[in-house]
Amino acid sequence: MRILWLAILISLELLSASIDFSEEEKLWMEQNRVVTYVGDPDWLPFEAFDDKGNYVGIVADLLKHIEKITPLKFKIMRTSSWQDSIETMKSKQVMMMSQSKDYNTQTTELLSEIYYKNPIVIVMNHKQRYVSSLYNIKDKKIAISSTEGFFKKIKEKYPAIKFVEVKSIKEGLQSVVFGKSDAFVNTLAQTSYAIAKRQLNDLRIVGRTDMYTELGFGISSEHPLLKSIMNKALNNIDPNIQNDILSKWIQQKYVEKPDYTAFFVALGVFFVIAVIVLILYIKVQKETEAKIHAQYKMLEQQSKMASMGEMLDAVAHQWKQPLNAISMYLDLMKEDFDDGIVDRAYIDEMQKATHSQITHMTTTLSEFRNFFRPNADVVEFNLLQNIESVLLLTKDEFLKNDINIEVDVDANITIKGNENEFKHLVLNIINNSKDAFNENDVKNRSIFIRATKNEEAVSMEIEDSAGGIPENVIKRIFEANFTTKSASKGTGIGLYMSSQIVEKMGGKLSVENINNGACFFINFSIS
Known part of the structure; x- marks a missing residue:
């Protein structure tokens, strides 16, 4: 014993x-x-x-x-x-x-x-291109298994999406195969295994969410x-x-031999594009800093400096999405390369998608440079295009703050003045609305930009639903250095410079509280 x-x-x-x-x-x-x-x-x-x-x-x-x-x-x-x-x-x-x-x-x-972090992925028809986020397909019918542990977490993260609830992975995949749903969301391991086992060749994993299920032992x-x-x-x-x-x-196994040459060519193309974009970004940063030190000395220049920080954040935020998309393209290309499904057509598709993201970044960069390029010329410019140029740069910033901007401006309206200064005017007003939404913790956030033209005048309105301006403040908001914000958030210059810009263009800027918000009125006499 x-x-x-x-x-x-x-x-x-x-x-x-x-x-x-x-x-x-x-x-x-x-x-x-x-x-x-x-x-x-x-x-x-x-x-x-x-x-x-x-x-x-x-x-x-x-x-x-x-x-x-x-x-x-x-x-x-x-x-x-x-x-x-x-x-x-x-x-x-x-x-x-x-x-x-x-x-x-x-x-x-x-x-x-x-012992394993299981990413939650998106499955769609094999013809569907890469999908970077569920928000990109929020208007489609997206199936999800209500029996999965991540079900509640997904529903809470994407409250605006109306998911189609199914009882199993099998039911979810079949709903996409037979057209009852456009997409199915589930974990990578179970989904790839089920697709391979059932030989569902019409389906493919088209992207990942930023969520995982973490597996261990209870x-x-x-x-x-x-x-x-x-x-x-x-x-x-x-x-x-x-x-x-x-x-x-x-892992799924394939008989086909991977095309290593195509993969490395695509990787090289991406590297060159990334270097060019980085060089352009650094160059623009240096040019912007030089202009700040050399030119922004007077009150008008201080106003531009105040808005430049916000615009740089907006541009950086605008770039984040395409850079994330390009990164995901590489991840997806690596996975598909490992699975042996990379061919010439695949590389062409990935290259086209990457070029699309780079084009978006270049457009944003061009608008940013034009916005801060000094220009004293008085020209006749299109009002709608001017407004859309500002919204292009600030789109992601306002989406991040859950602010909806609606524009109702006749595409044929033109006004005469300094085009860049007028962009600053629009930016100053909508940024003040954004700050008011956050300070007042408003839930339903909307900004309406309207403009009409008749024989006598061009009338423009920028209205928000941020709760309005206190009556003891509203009469002073166009004064220089007057602000109700903290030193880190306001300089008291923006609205003062906006009024100066309108007056220099021969117009008038005023404000009233209406409909549980503030409305700025800009009027230019045609005569």
Whole structure:
């Protein structure tokens, strides 16, 4: 008997030699050699029971490897459904179960280290191009499984999207195949496995969301030492072994030979474009700084400096989306390259999409340079085009602040004056509205820009729903250096310079509180 006990102790030391278990953890493993476990009986590629009753999948392979590097043995309890597995865990019939981090927050179980971050992806028809965000397809019918742990999290993040609820991955994919839905949202591992298994060649993964499901093991609160043992075991698994396990179940295999030449040509093209864009951006920054030091000395120049910071933020925000899109193109190209589906047509499509993003960035850059280019010329310019030029640069900033801008201006209206100065006028007024929305914490945020022309005058209105201007302030807002904002947010120059610009153009600027907001009136006499 003593010899048997000694053999057990020696075996335990050998198995755990490479893992730094505490004496308390070793004693627990001596007393609990078999760990009872329950999982989802139908959740491939992570876990399931095959036709012969064998427990298979990513989790099954992970547990087998943990048995090799620790003294633990896992007894897998078979259930009829995931709900049955949950009840088995709740009733303390087992020590451990498979869980996502989202689901674990709804339980009293302990959660182990995360062994896999499973990105949530978008599936559409194979002809669909890359989709960078769910907001890009918010007007389409998007299916989502209401049984998934991430269901509530997705609904909360995208409240404006009306999702089509389905009961399973199979139902979600079929809804896209048969045209009941335009897209289906689910995890990468399960989706790619289901598409390959069912040979749904008309579908493809067209993009990722910025959300993940994090997978680990839920451990009974009665066994906290089991949690620390599992954490050490999971952290001790060689990354190559873990990758082999994941790729065995997740990667799709193709017979076609990858076109390495096309891939590296596309990568080189992107690198050259990225360098050119970076050089242009640095050049514009230097030119802008030089103009600030050399020219902005008087009150009018101070107003431009105040708005330049906001415009630079707007341009940077405008660039963030296309840069993210280009980055995602590369990620998607790498994944598709690994899957062997990169061909000449694919590279042409990716190149076209990348050029589209670069064109958008170049247009924004050109508008930015024109906005701050000094120009004292008095010219006749198109009012609608002038306004749209300002909104192009500030679009993302106002979207970020949930502000809707509606423009109702006759495309044929022209006025005479300094075109760039008038852009500053429009920018000053809508920026004041943006600040008022945030300071007053207004929920429904709208700005209306209207203009009409008759035989006598051109009349323009910029109206917001930000709650209006206090009556004790409204009479002074066009005074120089008058502001109700903190020093970090206001200089008291913007509206004063706006009134000066209008007067120099022979017009009049006034303001009134109407319809739970403020309305600025700009009038130019045609005579």
